[in-house]
Amino acid sequence: MHPKALLEETTELVRRVLLLDHPADAVVSRYFREHRNLGPRERATLAETAYAVLRRKRLYEFLARSGSGPQPRRLAILAFQAPRDFLKQALNEPEKAWLDACDAAGDADLLPAHHHNLPDWLADKLQAELGQPERDALAAALLDGAALDLRVNTLQAKRPEVQAELAKAAIQSEATPYSPWGLRLKGKPALQKLDAFTRGAIEVQDEGSQLLALLLDAHRGEMVADFCAGAGGKTLAIGATMRNTGRLYAFDVSAHRLAALKPRLARSGLSNVHPVAIAHERDERIKRLAGKMDRVLVDAPCTGLGTLRRNPDLKWRQSPKDVAELNAKQLAILSSAARLVKAGGRLVYATCSILQSENEDVAAAFGAAHPDFEPLNAAQLLTALKVEGAEALCAPDAEAAGVAPGSYLRLWPHRHHTDGFFAAVWQRRGG
Numbered sequence: 001m002h003p004k005a006l007l008e009e010t011t012e013l014v015r016r017v018l019l020l021d022h023p024a025d026a027v028v029s030r031y032f033r034e035h036r037n038l039g040p041r042e043r044a045t046l047a048e049t050a051y052a053v054l055r056r057k058r059l060y061e062f063l064a065r066s067g068s069g070p071q072p073r074r075l076a077i078l079a080f081q082a083p084r085d086f087l088k089q090a091l092n093e094p095e096k097a098w099l100d101a102c103d104a105a106g107d108a109d110l111l112p113a114h115h116h117n118l119p120d121w122l123a124d125k126l127q128a129e130l131g132q133p134e135r136d137a138l139a140a141a142l143l144d145g146a147a148l149d150l151r152v153n154t155l156q157a158k159r160p161e162v163q164a165e166l167a168k169a170a171i172q173s174e175a176t177p178y179s180p181w182g183l184r185l186k187g188k189p190a191l192q193k194l195d196a197f198t199r200g201a202i203e204v205q206d207e208g209s210q211l212l213a214l215l216l217d218a219h220r221g222e223m224v225a226d227f228c229a230g231a232g233g234k235t236l237a238i239g240a241t242m243r244n245t246g247r248l249y250a251f252d253v254s255a256h257r258l259a260a261l262k263p264r265l266a267r268s269g270l271s272n273v274h275p276v277a278i279a280h281e282r283d284e285r286i287k288r289l290a291g292k293m294d295r296v297l298v299d300a301p302c303t304g305l306g307t308l309r310r311n312p313d314l315k316w317r318q319s320p321k322d323v324a325e326l327n328a329k330q331l332a333i334l335s336s337a338a339r340l341v342k343a344g345g346r347l348v349y350a351t352c353s354i355l356q357s358e359n360e361d362v363a364a365a366f367g368a369a370h371p372d373f374e375p376l377n378a379a380q381l382l383t384a385l386k387v388e389g390a391e392a393l394c395a396p397d398a399e400a401a402g403v404a405p406g407s408y409l410r411l412w413p414h415r416h417h418t419d420g421f422f423a424a425v426w427q428r429r430g431g
């Protein structure tokens, strides 16, 4: 495709994702369905440019003020993911001169917002919670793309075997540093046609997400509930730790998301999983299981701000009002799910958010209202599960928030190269 046509297609996709009315990945998929003529390299340029605009929107909007022509075109030019000489073939003379001037803009011309590229409310909140140097390190890490991590399905294969099998297909990987099941791939190879994928030996899953399933520590023969199972990323990992025995309920209010679990379950070889679509967290079907579960995971709906490397649109699609509404929902879901836990059983509350209000504050509110749940130290649990350097994963600086070091799992992109995750763990007293 001629550079001019490619820039025009890219401009249209940028315009659509910036409406922010749907998740960016859905907008991109829809665009590709509507434009089947686009080849794989063209698709990559379009998608990567749209994501680059979302990542550095504040910087590019600032630079775009000096240009002319439609704003989405200016943003697409600034973020265009191809060599400059290719791009310049698509530009008129004034655009070329303007782009050269933008490339020459130095730090002195830029404000902090043009570096962190966060909305003000979020930049301020993170600065208040972390201090500015840490906030800036986090913001910089969130501007990078994330590595592609796999979880090896240990029901089917061992990690070194899968690693060797991938190497034969020219896919290089290294063992993830913390998760015993993880492989971090070099690059972003296509996986869906690999035998290892179709037979269920691998699933795409961030290392941090694997650690949440590990922390639940479900065993053979247990009764376990994954309360917000969604498409079942963690359900599959938990089912494997149970060695396909016992009973694993996958609850979610979204039948649509649970439907996406079905083909993954079929590949995985798990037959102990029972997906159940519920109306809400106080659904009658849940009440019947009160006090019966050995383990309950609440992977709560959240802002997803820990996943900005993958979903940069989320920072523009969330507001303080959304956060406040989620906080109430998170506590309600956690409190309802806790009723399922039997005496002596374990409860894990997790999010992929980096905000204290969705994490420590919800855990503290739940703990204050539920003296029958004893908090467990996440660092000690992960150390017992042989996770290397578990203490550094578990909020070593938590004392500032008034809790003992190691109380909570706190994963950060800039520290641990995972998505941002939180987990708190309790044991129900009386077992």
Ligand SMILES: C[S@@+](CC[C@H](N)C(=O)[O-])C[C@H]1O[C@@H](n2cnc3c(N)ncnc32)[C@H](O)[C@@H]1O
Pocket: 209, 227, 228, 229, 230, 231, 232, 233, 234, 235, 251, 252, 253, 254, 257, 280, 281, 299, 300, 301, 302, 333
């Ligand atoms: C963070 S996502 C879960 C991701 C999933 N555990 C995984 O590993 O792929 C949160 C899920 O909570 C579900 N949810 C929202 N409200 C809920 C409720 N009241 N009860 C149960 N699930 C709920 C959403 O539909 C969504 O699938």
